[in-house]
Amino acid sequence: MIEELATTDAGEMVVNVGPQHPSTHGVLHLVITLRGETIRKVEPHLGYIHRSIEKMCESLSYRQFIYVTSRMDYLSSHINNHACALCVEKGLQVELPARAKVIRVLMDELTRLASHQLWWGAMAMDVGALTPFFHAFREREAINDIMEETCGARLTMNYMVPGGVMADLHPNFQKRVKDFIHLFRSKIDEYDELVTGNVIFRSRMEGVGRLSAADAISYGCTGPTARGSGVRCDIRKLAPYEIYDQLQFEEPLETGGDCFARYLVRMREMRQSLSIIEQLIDNIPQGDFQAKTKAVLKLPKGEFYSRVETARGEFGVYIISEGGMTPYRIKFRSPGFSNLSALDHMARGYKIGDLVAIMGTLDLVIPDIDR
Amino acid sequence: MDVTHQDQAPASFPGGVHPTAGGGILVTKLDEVINWARSNSLWPLVFGTSCCAIEMMSTASAKYDWSRFGFEVARATPRQADVIIIAGTIVNKMAPVLKRLYDQMADPKYVIAMGACATSGGPFFYNTYSVVKGADHVIPVDVYIAGCPPRPEALLHALITLQEKIRSGATREQVRVEKP
Numbered sequence: 001m002i003e004e005l006a007t008t009d010a011g012e013m014v015v016n017v018g019p020q021h022p023s024t025h026g027v028l029h030l031v032i033t034l035r036g037e038t039i040r041k042v043e044p045h046l047g048y049i050h051r052s053i054e055k056m057c058e059s060l061s062y063r064q065f066i067y068v069t070s071r072m073d074y075l076s077s078h079i080n081n082h083a084c085a086l087c088v089e090k091g092l093q094v095e096l097p098a099r100a101k102v103i104r105v106l107m108d109e110l111t112r113l114a115s116h117q118l119w120w121g122a123m124a125m126d127v128g129a130l131t132p133f134f135h136a137f138r139e140r141e142a143i144n145d146i147m148e149e150t151c152g153a154r155l156t157m158n159y160m161v162p163g164g165v166m167a168d169l170h171p172n173f174q175k176r177v178k179d180f181i182h183l184f185r186s187k188i189d190e191y192d193e194l195v196t197g198n199v200i201f202r203s204r205m206e207g208v209g210r211l212s213a214a215d216a217i218s219y220g221c222t223g224p225t226a227r228g229s230g231v232r233c234d235i236r237k238l239a240p241y242e243i244y245d246q247l248q249f250e251e252p253l254e255t256g257g258d259c260f261a262r263y264l265v266r267m268r269e270m271r272q273s274l275s276i277i278e279q280l281i282d283n284i285p286q287g288d289f290q291a292k293t294k295a296v297l298k299l300p301k302g303e304f305y306s307r308v309e310t311a312r313g314e315f316g317v318y319i320i321s322e323g324g325m326t327p328y329r330i331k332f333r334s335p336g337f338s339n340l341s342a343l344d345h346m347a348r349g350y351k352i353g354d355l356v357a358i359m360g361t362l363d364l365v366i367p368d369i370d371r
Numbered sequence: 372m373d374v375t376h377q378d379q380a381p382a383s384f385p386g387g388v389h390p391t392a393g394g395g396i397l398v399t400k401l402d403e404v405i406n407w408a409r410s411n412s413l414w415p416l417v418f419g420t421s422c423c424a425i426e427m428m429s430t431a432s433a434k435y436d437w438s439r440f441g442f443e444v445a446r447a448t449p450r451q452a453d454v455i456i457i458a459g460t461i462v463n464k465m466a467p468v469l470k471r472l473y474d475q476m477a478d479p480k481y482v483i484a485m486g487a488c489a490t491s492g493g494p495f496f497y498n499t500y501s502v503v504k505g506a507d508h509v510i511p512v513d514v515y516i517a518g519c520p521p522r523p524e525a526l527l528h529a530l531i532t533l534q535e536k537i538r539s540g541a542t543r544e545q546v547r548v549e550k551p
Contacts, residue, residue, distance in 0.1 A: 019468055020418065022447040027420050027465060048465045049420050052499045059498045068494060074422040118425070137432030144429070155425055155520055367421045367460075 008033070012040055015352075019048045023126050023356045026366030028340075030355075037351045042344045050370040057330040062088050062162060062297040065330070070156035073334065073368035075115040076310040078107045081160035086241060087306040087317040088162040091299035098285040100164035101242045106280055107151075107159060108308075109273040110177070113184070114143040115311035116270050123263070123360035124195055127204045132195055139187050142180045146173065162297060164290030177281050181274060188270055196267065205260035209346040209358035212257055219345065220338035223313025224269065225362055228262035230255040235309040249276050262361040298325055312336055312363055336368040383407065385538070402540070409453075409479065410537040413530070414444045416452035418472065420459030423486040423520040427458045430523040440530055449475040454533065456526075457512075460488035460495060461503040473510040479544045481537070483529050484512045487519040494519060511543050 007013055013034045019027040027048035033041040053072060057065040066084045070077035082104055089096070121136030144154045149170040151157035159166050195201055211221070216229040226233045234251040236244040252268035254261035299321035307316040313335030320329040339362050347355050385407050386399025419427055430437050437443060446452040449472045461469055473480070484506050487493025492504035506512060513536060516529045536542050 019465065020449075020472055022417050026424070027468075048462065048468070049460060050462055050464065050501050051460055051495050052501045055500065056495070056498045071422055071494065074425060118428075133428075134433045137429060138434065141429070141434045154429075154522065155422060 011035065017355075023359060024366070025122065025359070025364055028364065028366050028369075032352065032355070034352060037353075039347045039350055039352060039355060042347045042355065044340055044343060046370050048370070049367050051367070053371045054330055054332065058327060061325050062299065062327070065327070066160065066162075067156075067158045069332070070158050071367065072332065072371055073310055073312065073315070073336070073365050074155060075118060075365055076111055076312065076315075077156050078111040078159060079308055079310040080315060081158060082108060083306055083308040083315050083317045085160040085162050086308065087304050087319050088297065088299065090306055091302070091304045091319065091321060092162065092293065092297065094163050094291050094293060096164055096242075096291055097288040099287045100289050100291070102280055102284050103165050103169060103289060104160060105242050105244065105247075106177070106277060106284075107147075107157075107165075109276045110143050110146065112311045113270055113273050113277075114140050116266050116273075117143075119266060119311075119363045120191060120195075123357075123363070124201070126356050126360040127201065129195065129198075129201070132191070135187070135191070135194065139184055142176075142183060146176050146180065149173065149176070161290070163293040164288070166290075168289045169284070174281055174284070177277060181278060181281070184274060188267075188274075192267065196263075202260065204354075204357050205263060205361075206256075206258060208259045208350060208354045209361065210257050211342060211346050215342065215345060216257075219342040221313070221342050222335050222338065223309070223311070224262055224265040225313065225339045225342070227252060227265045228254050228361075229257040233314065235307055235314050239307065241306070241308060247276055247279055259357050259361040266363075296325060298323065299327070307333070310335060312365065312368070313339060332371060334368045334371065336362075336364050336366075340364060340369055383411075383538070403538075406538050406540060406545070410534040411441045412444075413442055413454045413481070413533070413537075414446050414452050415442055416449055416455045416472070416476070417445050417447050418455055418457060418469075420457075420461065420465065421488070423458035423488070426520045426523055427456060427485065427526065430526045435523040435527060437527060437530060440527065440534070442530055449473070450477065452476055453479070454481040454483060455510075456483045456485050457489040457506045458485045460493070461506050461509065462501045463503060464501075466503050466509045469506065469509050479542075481514075481533055481542055481544070482506075482510055482512045483514045483516065483533060485516045485526060485529070486521055487517065490515045490517065513542050 015032045018024045018029040029045035031043040053068055066081050069080040069084050073080050117136045117140045121133040124132035148154050150173055151159040211229050213229045213231050216226040216231050222233045237251050249272045252265045254264050301323040304319045307314055316333030318331040319327045322328040346358050385403035388395040388397055484490050489506045492502050495502040514529045514533050516525050518525055
């Protein structure tokens with residue numbers, strides 16, 4: 001085990017943050033080399049929540065393995081399930097009913113909203129403001145209630161299945177979503193009033209943790225982290241799945257590359273998600289919510305890849321099939337892992353207090369990184 | 372001794388007040404008062420490894436609000452905490468860290484295993500090479516909660532159960548002390 005506090009020959013101090021630390025949002029271990037208060041190097045150590053999910057999936061059938069993926073990026077569990085279902089459908093060559101597609105997109109966007117709400121509260125808490133945490137969770141409970149009514153669970157829903165969704169929408173769904181949109185439209189302005197314009201908050205955020213567009217691309221950053229540096233990378237725009245190509249929404253881009261730019265991207269994404277839900281909620285087509293599939297799914301021999309945009313960036317599922325009932329190998333491409341790899345580059349030269357702000361705007365979910 | 376006049380003391384208070392001419396005399400046992408006081412101000416350690424941590428945060432926030440039962444002072448350091456809520460999976464690499472955190476906590480200390488993973492390995496019981504099949508392989512547990520993840524109400528129920536256990540002197544710590 002690394003010494004808790006050590007001094008190198010060059011007069012630099014080595015400090016351990018984590019694995020038990022409130023600002024790492026889980027069990028991430030960072031070994032930070034400091035000169036005075038200035039960060040010279042940040043070295044993330046992973047594996048404290050490595051649950052061998054990829055290996056597990058090799059022994060589970062194509063219907064079963066999807067439920068484990070809810071536990072990876074648990075804040076985007078619908079979207080993780082969605083990517084897996086898409087990949088299996090690609091192998092089976094199933095065409096989805098229109099209703100299933102719309103339900104999936106609605107659920108994805110609600111999940112994205114819930115995830116960004118939690119990020120907003122947790123990040124404000126990281127930089128020292130406790131009140132936003134309670135505001136964010138108040139609105140998040142409304143989404144949890146909607147999810148619970150239709151999917152039966154609050155957090156790990158397992159609602160997407162190969163061929164559609166598991167059950168039809170609850171009769172109250174439309175009304176409750178409309179109520180939520182009405183509520184959240186005013187609350188998101190309150191979020192802006194409370195935090196975005198705050199002088200102390202902006203001085204913690206602006207000019208901190210700069211990431212250039214070229215670096216964002218070379219580190220493989222995706223999602224709001226890369227869009228804060230001006231890189232177009234929204235999978236919903238670049239490689240539209242389901243019905244995203246028929247929807248009117250824009251990809252928020254900021255060019256600052258600092259923490260505040262990443263913050264603004266996520267705030268604007270919340271408004272975009274709201275507008276997507278508004279476009280769809282009155283236009284849910286009638287029909288089946290699930291395509292007809294066989295009871296036992298067998299993918300043909302070959303390799304299949306699908307990718308979706310989670311709340312953190314590009315999530316990819318890569319299945320190698322030998323033609324059997326279980327996959328031969330599954331690889332997940334998680335957005336958090338690539339975004340974390342840029343942390344060292346972003347944090348160098350800034351003060352140790354800024355590290356918490358930088359990590360907050362990366363929106364890390366550690367089980368998504370370790371899997 | 373007749374200890375029936377409980378209407379003047381809090382309902383959960385172990386003891387009673389005897390009215391006399393000059394006022395009341397409080398009659399109780401020291402052990403029970405200590406247990407009663409301890410059960411009403413338990414400070415949890417912020418220890419979330421995975422999904423259950425989100426439900427723990429929900430329990431802490433406005434709608435469920437565990438401060439109604441005296442749990443709101445969540446501490447980030449084990450040296451100031453009384454109860455460790457294991458919210459999430461414990462894997463082999465994390466197990467020594469959990470043991471160390473538990474050792475750093477001051478007595479008396481209590482443990483709640485939240486969710487299927489901390490109870491038994493849960494969904495990660497079969498076909499995995501890295502998951503500890505239940506946190507009780509590493510540290511002793513007082514209260515288990517079922518669910519993946521458990522609802523906030525389930526966590527609140529576990530917290531209340533722990534309080535009752537402490538009051539009745541049935542936690543692992545208290546039982547161990549009374550053994551010869």
